Amino acid sequence: MAAKPKLYYFKGRGRMESIRWLLAAAGVEFEEEFLETREQYEKMQKDGHLLFGQVPLVEIDGMMLTQTRAILSYLAAKYNLYGKDLKERVRIDMYADGTQDLMMMIAVAPFKTPKEKEESYDLILSRAKTRYFPVFEKILKDHGEAFLVGNQLSWADIQLLEAILMVEELSAPVLSDFPLLQAFKTRISNIPTIKKFLQPESQRKPPPDGPYVEVVRTVLKF
Numbered sequence: 001m002a003a004k005p006k007l008y009y010f011k012g013r014g015r016m017e018s019i020r021w022l023l024a025a026a027g028v029e030f031e032e033e034f035l036e037t038r039e040q041y042e043k044m045q046k047d048g049h050l051l052f053g054q055v056p057l058v059e060i061d062g063m064m065l066t067q068t069r070a071i072l073s074y075l076a077a078k079y080n081l082y083g084k085d086l087k088e089r090v091r092i093d094m095y096a097d098g099t100q101d102l103m104m105m106i107a108v109a110p111f112k113t114p115k116e117k118e119e120s121y122d123l124i125l126s127r128a129k130t131r132y133f134p135v136f137e138k139i140l141k142d143h144g145e146a147f148l149v150g151n152q153l154s155w156a157d158i159q160l161l162e163a164i165l166m167v168e169e170l171s172a173p174v175l176s177d178f179p180l181l182q183a184f185k186t187r188i189s190n191i192p193t194i195k196k197f198l199q200p201e202s203q204r205k206p207p208p209d210g211p212y213v214e215v216v217r218t219v220l221k222f
């Protein structure tokens with residue numbers, strides 16, 4: 001049996017969380033090593049596994065992979081979550097890049113000053129409601145299927161659910177004007193592997209708190 005993928009990152013969401021989501025949705029078990037000290041990070045640098053000196057790092061199929069998007073597209077292809085042809089694939093890429101942009105705005109906000117943080121959250125909610133959610137509502141309407149692309153689950157669906165839940169943590173309810181997205185959320189949340197990942201005991205990480213922000217600052221020295 002192939003070794004389980006191993007994820008090297010902080011004990012929090014950041015750039016690794018979408019990778020955790022994709023593996024979990026694919027029903028793949030994974031191990032994690034958490035970065036907690038500067039020494040650990042320096043050792044990883046010395047070992048030469050961090051291509052550009054950065055995490056996420058994922059050990060899988062005999063490879064040490066970095067660069068979040070490269071890792072996500074490898075996993076999407078490997079676990080049949082990347083459409084049936086190039087045209088589906090490029091739409092999945094567009095949708096996943098869009099939700100990733102929105103989620104990165106949320107991920108960096110806790111590292112800002114309280115005033116900047118407040119402004120960021122206002123901007124995120126406005127972007128979610130006026131830029132991203134209307135687009136996905138229309139895609140679901142025009143496509144008329146249970147999924148964003150084609151007629152089977154893809155990386156785009158998984159990441160959109162992740163993004164919706166992150167925005168809802170900032171201000172629920174955010175989907176009242178988006179009935180198709182509300183139904184999509186219910187539908188995708190009930191896929192058994194995803195339902196399992198949404199349980200409290202899973203490897204899904206909570207929203208960042210003060211101690212997490214401090215660990216990241218200490219390890220990365222900023």
Ligand SMILES: N[C@@H](CCC(=O)N[C@@H](CS)C(=O)NCC(=O)O)C(=O)O
Binds near residue numbers: 055067
């Ligand atoms: N483009 C890279 C960016 C990775 C990145 O910025 N990682 C941060 C932690 S979330 C890091 O390792 N920063 C240390 C540094 O840039 O020196 C990716 O998407 O994986």
